[in-house]
Amino acid sequence: MPIKQWIASETGAKAEQVAKGYLIDQGLGFITENFRCKAGEIDLIFKDMQQFVFVEVKYRETDSHGSAAHMFTRAKRRKLERAIMCYLQALDLNLHHTSLRIDLIAIDKQNINWIQNV
Template sequence: MISGMKARLNGIWAEKKARSYLIKQGLTFVSANYHCRWGEIDLIFKEQEQWVFVEVKSKLNRNFGDAEASYTKSKQQKLHKAIMFWLAQKQMNAELTSFRIDLLAINDKQISWHKNVY
């Protein structure tokens, strides 16, 4: 129970840190923690005319690998389905809408921003 709560608090901290970081990089914040039956989108931004869907991963220490390693193929597929559902809800055609998927990894409080990871 305590480790689950610690992980959730770390996730909340990481998403706030990621949000602040990306705003400072010039992206416009749109939404956080979009949930649907297909999965969750951590953060949604716009960069000029392009939608940016951000997956946030964090590791407080690297004893069991880095944050990037936890962005698995399964997670990528779930995120992509959630994005397609979000776009459909907004009545946007995925083939005609400019978007990308970014990974923002935080390892030992160091931020790495990986653009267009899907």
């Protein structure tokens, strides 16, 4: 793995751990992290009462190429939605009968922005 890619994945993993701790502190129940399937990956999965919360974590050290929140594109959302379908199928849950939402944790430098229902 090229060094630049390795550094990026290490930074991403650290940002995910910060986001995980933050959401636990907010009262969400942690389920799992880095769920992978053929369709894509889900960074973090929580439960908020009876609702599944699928969390995408974005981190930017500088805003020279845009904020972390701007990195969550339509294409990324579609890929995340396909991964969510895989997760629900793995648990034998029906999308239409399962309460869920997609949240974004955008970390810019030291600021955490939790955007619910993106």
